Amino acid sequence: MLLVTQPGKSNAMMATSALLGWRIPSDDDILINVGVCGAPESYPIAQTLLAHQIIDGSRRYYPDILYPHTFTETPLECVDLPADTPGNFPVDMESAGVFVAASKFFKLHRMAFLKIVSDHFRPENVTKEGVIELVGSRLGELDALAAAMYGTLVPARLFTIDEERRIEEWKELFTAAQGGRLDDALRYFRLRRPESPIPFPQVEIPASKRERSALLETFLAVLHA
Amino acid sequence: MKHSSPSCTPRLFSHLYIEKAVLDHPQTRRIIEKFDRSNIIVIGHYKEVFNRPSQSFAAQSHAKKLILAHKEGKFLHEGSPYSDGFGHRQFLYASSVMGCLYDCDYCYLQGLYPSANTVLFVNLEDAFAQLLPHLGHDTLVATSYDTDTLAIESLSGQTRQWLSFAERHPNLHLEIRTKSANFRSLRELVPNPRVTLAWTLSPQAIIERYEHATPSLESRLKAAKDAVEAGWKVRLCIDPVIHTEGFETLYTDLIDTIFASLDPESVHQLTLGSFRMSQNHLRSLKKLRRSDVAFYPYEVRDEMATYPQAIEQHILEVLLAKATLYIPMERIRTWQRQS
Numbered sequence: 001m002l003l004v005t006q007p008g009k010s011n012a013m014m015a016t017s018a019l020l021g022w023r024i025p026s027d028d029d030i031l032i033n034v035g036v037c038g039a040p041e042s043y044p045i046a047q048t049l050l051a052h053q054i055i056d057g058s059r060r061y062y063p064d065i066l067y068p069h070t071f072t073e074t075p076l077e078c079v080d081l082p083a084d085t086p087g088n089f090p091v092d093m094e095s096a097g098v099f100v101a102a103s104k105f106f107k108l109h110r111m112a113f114l115k116i117v118s119d120h121f122r123p124e125n126v127t128k129e130g131v132i133e134l135v136g137s138r139l140g141e142l143d144a145l146a147a148a149m150y151g152t153l154v155p156a157r158l159f160t161i162d163e164e165r166r167i168e169e170w171k172e173l174f175t176a177a178q179g180g181r182l183d184d185a186l187r188y189f190r191l192r193r194p195e196s197p198i199p200f201p202q203v204e205i206p207a208s209k210r211e212r213s214a215l216l217e218t219f220l221a222v223l224h225a
Numbered sequence: 226m227k228h229s230s231p232s233c234t235p236r237l238f239s240h241l242y243i244e245k246a247v248l249d250h251p252q253t254r255r256i257i258e259k260f261d262r263s264n265i266i267v268i269g270h271y272k273e274v275f276n277r278p279s280q281s282f283a284a285q286s287h288a289k290k291l292i293l294a295h296k297e298g299k300f301l302h303e304g305s306p307y308s309d310g311f312g313h314r315q316f317l318y319a320s321s322v323m324g325c326l327y328d329c330d331y332c333y334l335q336g337l338y339p340s341a342n343t344v345l346f347v348n349l350e351d352a353f354a355q356l357l358p359h360l361g362h363d364t365l366v367a368t369s370y371d372t373d374t375l376a377i378e379s380l381s382g383q384t385r386q387w388l389s390f391a392e393r394h395p396n397l398h399l400e401i402r403t404k405s406a407n408f409r410s411l412r413e414l415v416p417n418p419r420v421t422l423a424w425t426l427s428p429q430a431i432i433e434r435y436e437h438a439t440p441s442l443e444s445r446l447k448a449a450k451d452a453v454e455a456g457w458k459v460r461l462c463i464d465p466v467i468h469t470e471g472f473e474t475l476y477t478d479l480i481d482t483i484f485a486s487l488d489p490e491s492v493h494q495l496t497l498g499s500f501r502m503s504q505n506h507l508r509s510l511k512k513l514r515r516s517d518v519a520f521y522p523y524e525v526r527d528e529m530a531t532y533p534q535a536i537e538q539h540i541l542e543v544l545l546a547k548a549t550l551y552i553p554m555e556r557i558r559t560w561q562r563q564s
Contacts, residue, residue: 052240052264052266053266053268060268060269060273062242062266062273062274062277064280064281064284064285065239065240066284066285066287066288067288068236068239073264075266103278103279106279107279107280107281107284108277108279108280108281109280109281109284109285152284152287152288153284154281154283154284158514181522184511184520184522185520185522187511187514187517187519187520188517188520188521188522191514191515191516191517191520192517220522224521224522
């Protein structure tokens with residue numbers, strides 16, 4: 001999914017919030033904020049930079065870079081206006097806004113901030129066409145970054161959707177406390193035997209509460225065995 | 226459960242987050258030199274990084290970062306009721322590192338900290354200053370309580386600093402507990418009879434299943450043997466014992482393996498203890514959903530979760546029966562919940 005924000009922190013924050021509120025990210029989603037930045041002359045034009053620290057006034061944000069990559073890493077200063085005075089770090093105008101909005105939805109290692117050097121603090125030289133060309137020329141690097149980030153995703157789901165549905169049906173038969181014990185026992189079983197199907201009892205559900213409790217104890221004993 | 230790990234992981238400590246205030250500390254400069262390929266990120270306070278919301282402990286475990294900081298406040302704390310003070314009048318533990326290089330499923334650090342990264346406090350000299358007033362009488366300090374200091378010795382040098390400090394203070398006893406195989410970093414030092422090097426040992430099957438990124442049983446035993454031969458006082462710890470399939474065979478075989486490798490007479494003490502954890506830490510461990518250890522139906526009493534009494538008793542009986550074939554009961558310490 002591609003989101004094009006308008007320039008500036010507030011625009012970036014609002015656009016990111018709107019997208020992520022409309023389409024809540026799943027555990028398999030990642031977010032890459034790609035754009036251009038002004039940078040000191042030590043960074044050549046068209047170099048791709050990966051931000052490991054975003055500086056927004058007195059605030060600091062830290063995406064988690066848990067994957068190997070070949071980009072140059074750098075702090076990135078997020079400013080309110082196009083920067084025409086040389087500073088110590090590369091500067092952009094959106095990263096902090098994207099970070100603040102996206103960190104409500106994404107773990108820190110599922111976000112990356114990739115910036116291509118467009119100028120050496122001469123924003124008047126940056127054109128829309130130039131930016132499109134710069135970003136377009138880096139699609140291969142974007143793919144590589146996405147692949148590296150996907151490699152860090154830890155499987156979050158212990159049960160299949162069908163298993164989850166059945167577990168919920170079972171839990172409805174019991175009290176909240178009993179349901180909690182069943183949850184723990186199911187996780188214990190699955191983490192010990194990832195390949196085994198859950199041995200749901202193949203019996204008719206008893207009508208009485210007491211008999212259901214006895215059935216639960218039998219089920220728990222099987223899961224803990 | 227074997228954790229799924231990323232197909233390709235970055236090198237250890239690929240990023241050094243360094244508090245601006247300690248950039249010029251000699252320890253910091255040494256570490257920067259050692260990790261000259263790492264990205265250096267200057268931060269204001271370690272909590273900016275270590276306590277960030279939305280971290281993934283599980284994902285970070287495969288790509289740990291190092292944070293260098295200045296500790297404000299107390300380095301030393303009272304030893305907890307979950308640990309043995311070995312009869313010393315005062316039992317303290319030092320918290321000069323937060324987080325561990327290793328990644329054990331049963332470790333309370335996962336419940337304690339929001340991050341799998343390691344914070345190294347470089348101002349260890351302040352810990353020594355804080356300890357001095359306690360050294361009028363017999364005091365045990367555990368240096369590896371919130372970490373495995375020997376595992377990062379080549380990076381931190383803290384164990385050597387502790388040993389040097391202990392040499393000058395006759396009431397100070399140290400316990401340096403480890404799973405590492407890194408005895409070589411202490412090899413040329415003169416053993417101090419008030420310092421105990423303690424190795425945590427587990428059956429190899431348990432190491433592979435629950436003690437990720439730790440040295441093998443064979444390597445740990447080799448390190449313990451080297452320490453004994455060099456004249457150090459060595460304690461062996463089969464603690465925590467994980468009650469799992471085949472536990473009797475796994476752990477009795479472990480005791481046989483240990484004493485096939487080490488002369489029982491050369492071992493100062495053996496400690497035995499089953500898994501235990503505060504209920505709060507266990508709750509946090511469950512949230513991570515990483516290991517079956519978190520979801521065992523423990524018995525919780527007085528905020529402590531451990532195996533039901535009958536199982537706990539059985540664990541001790543099985544292990545003691547085997548251990549006493551090699552080592553007299555007086556040299557075996559056991560941890561058991563007070564009923």
